[in-house]
Amino acid sequence: MHGKTHKVVTQKALSYLRSMELPVVLPRTFDRKLVRENVKLDEEAEYAEMRYFDFETGGTRVYRRRIAHHSDNIDVTSQNLPSDVRLFFALYNKKRDVLGRLDKVRREILRYRTVSEAGIAELGKVLHYVQDRCVPSPTYDKWLHDEIEKKARKYHELLDDPTIFDAKPIGRKELRKMLDRQPVARTPREAVIYAAKYTFAVLFAVLGNALEAPAGHLEKAVRLKGKFSGRVLQVYIGLALLAFISFALVLYEVWKTSIYYLFIAALSAVSLNPALFAFKALSKNMQTF
Numbered sequence: 001m002h003g004k005t006h007k008v009v010t011q012k013a014l015s016y017l018r019s020m021e022l023p024v025v026l027p028r029t030f031d032r033k034l035v036r037e038n039v040k041l042d043e044e045a046e047y048a049e050m051r052y053f054d055f056e057t058g059g060t061r062v063y064r065r066r067i068a069h070h071s072d073n074i075d076v077t078s079q080n081l082p083s084d085v086r087l088f089f090a091l092y093n094k095k096r097d098v099l100g101r102l103d104k105v106r107r108e109i110l111r112y113r114t115v116s117e118a119g120i121a122e123l124g125k126v127l128h129y130v131q132d133r134c135v136p137s138p139t140y141d142k143w144l145h146d147e148i149e150k151k152a153r154k155y156h157e158l159l160d161d162p163t164i165f166d167a168k169p170i171g172r173k174e175l176r177k178m179l180d181r182q183p184v185a186r187t188p189r190e191a192v193i194y195a196a197k198y199t200f201a202v203l204f205a206v207l208g209n210a211l212e213a214p215a216g217h218l219e220k221a222v223r224l225k226g227k228f229s230g231r232v233l234q235v236y237i238g239l240a241l242l243a244f245i246s247f248a249l250v251l252y253e254v255w256k257t258s259i260y261y262l263f264i265a266a267l268s269a270v271s272l273n274p275a276l277f278a279f280k281a282l283s284k285n286m287q288t289f
Contacts, residue, residue, distance in 0.1 A: 001131055001195065003039045009192070010038045012125055012159040013200040022208050025153045033117070038126025038131075041069075048074060048126065050088045065089050065099075068146070069129060072139035078129050094133075095179050098126050103172065111211070123206065127199055134185050134194040151188035158189070159196050167201035175205040273285050 001009075014031050027033075047064040054061050063085050065074045072094040076086050105119045105126075113121070138145040157163065169175040178201055186192035 001135055001152060002149050003042055005149075005156070005192065005195070005288065006039050006042075006128060006131055007035055008156050008159060009093045009131060009195045009199050010035050010124075012201055013165060013196060016162060016165045016200060017203050017208055020208060024109050024207055026112065026207070027120075030115070032118060034124045034127075037121045038128050038241070041125050041128040048089060048092055050085055052082060052085050063089075067092075067094070067129075068137070069132040070128055070135055071139070093275045094129060098174055098208045099172070099179065101126050102175070102202065102206055106172075108109075109206065114170050116164060123202075127202060130179070130182070130198050130202055131195040133182055134191050136186075148188045149189045152191050155189045155192040156233075158192055163199040167204070169201055172205075175201065216281070242267055261268055 001269045003195050011031070014034065052061050053059075054065060063081060067074065067253065074089045074092045076089045077245055078086075081089075101122050105123050106120050109115055135148050138143050138183070167178065169178055178198070182198060183190075183194060185194050
């Protein structure tokens with residue numbers, strides 16, 4: 001997307017979010033700085049980096065690859081890179097990276113009830129990637145990519161319709177599902193609508209989703225946290241460590257006997273799953289609130 005569309009989409013989504021009663025205190029310069037970081041990413045690209053020890057020179061080398069705006073992956077073409085460095089870049093996934101960065105900002109907001117300069121910068125860059133993912137990659141269809149970016153400004157007035165901002169994910173799990181299903185536009189009109197919808201969804205998930213916390217969920221989360229604290233938590237950790245050490249010793253003894261019996265013993269650990277799922281159900285989305 002062109003800078004003007006990035007700016008308008010972000011401003012409109014922020015304006016609609018601010019019409020609600022936000023549960024966080026944002027700095028007075030939040031809107032201006034968020035828009036600036038959002039637009040600036042087209043001028044100052046980000047790079048994924050990996051430090052690698054070069055045995056030939058005896059020093060550390062830094063390998064960098066530009067993070068593409070419209071693609072979820074980094075294209076590794078150089079055959080001269082060490083195999084583990086190539087694997088590092090090949091395993092990069094933007095959706096996973098975006099969600100991890102949003103988690104970081106959300107944890108900061110939950111702890112301090114506000115957001116730092118670094119948090120604003122992270123959020124602005126993430127929004128840029130989310131917005132660009134609505135447009136086809138130029139490597140996939142350059143003509144369609146250029147056509148959508150050039151004509152998107154004709155549909156900025158659509159952002160005056162509040163029904164566009166209807167995505168309000170509650171918790172990390174719902175936001176991840178939304179990002180996984182994020183569509184790619186085939187027309188300039190779709191691009192503007194998708195960008196606005198997903199921009200608002202991200203902002204709501206990070207800044208405002210406490211507005212629609214399920215009834216009684218906060219109280220349940222607090223009670224659950226209280227049960228697993230202090231000496232009770234220490235006892236649970238001690239029992240867990242004891243069980244782990246005991247099971248490891250059993251596996252070691254079985255391994256000395258037969259690989260077949262080792263497989264059977266490891267498979268028996270599946271019986272622990274019901275207990276793990278039960279705890280997960282009790283603590284569902286507790287981090288979010």
